[in-house]
């Protein structure tokens with residue numbers, strides 16, 4: 692596997708910025724997850740994946756896809772063995788509760804779903820959250836994805852609500 696990754700196309704992320712680059716290998720595929728800072732080439736991958744998944748596929752209005760938290764959030768990109776960017780997610784501190792992390796914008800390109808990419812992204816974000824000393828992580832889950840988040844220990848904390856026409860429920864994890 693190491694040799695396969697070494698031969699892969701250049702990873703589009705500044706590896707030096709992220710000593711904890713994660714590799715995730717399942718029986719179906721392997722992914723590497725690294726950081727993608729705001730206003731870097733890596734963030735263009737983030738933007739492309741989010742627009743493909745949320746705007747084109749889920750019909751989220753394009754004008755709200757990039758928000759005020761993006762410049763300050765920690766973003767990751769997951770790449771497949773060929774070096775193609777196929778998934779993303781982000782993490783940021785709650786403005787009022789500094790030990791509370793928000794995880795969101797989890798998106799995996801349709802063709803890569805179901806082979807461990809989302810799990811690799813979540814592992815990277817949770818590792819980063821623990822490294823930064825957060826005590827809890829919260830997220831707003833599209834209800835179809837609740838079983839995915841539950842696999843990492845997130846538990847539903849409230850009622851179902853609508854956000855841009857998609858049913859959501861809040862979930863929380865003690866880190």
Ligand SMILES: CC(C)(COP(=O)(O)OP(=O)(O)OC[C@H]1O[C@@H](n2cnc3c(N)ncnc32)[C@H](O)[C@@H]1OP(=O)(O)O)[C@@H](O)C(=O)NCCC(=O)NCCS
Pocket residue numbers: 744796797798799800803804805806807808809810811831832833835836837838839842
């Ligand atoms: C939700 C999403 C990020 C999951 O990514 P993924 O790459 O398909 O997930 P993985 O393959 O890593 O799955 C990890 C585990 O969760 C399970 N899982 C993933 N999605 C699931 C779902 N919708 N329901 C139940 N289980 C699910 C997988 O079966 C796998 O289980 P296993 O470890 O027992 O094999 C992806 O489906 C996606 O991008 N969806 C569209 C955008 C979206 O809705 N994002 C969520 C916004 S809140």
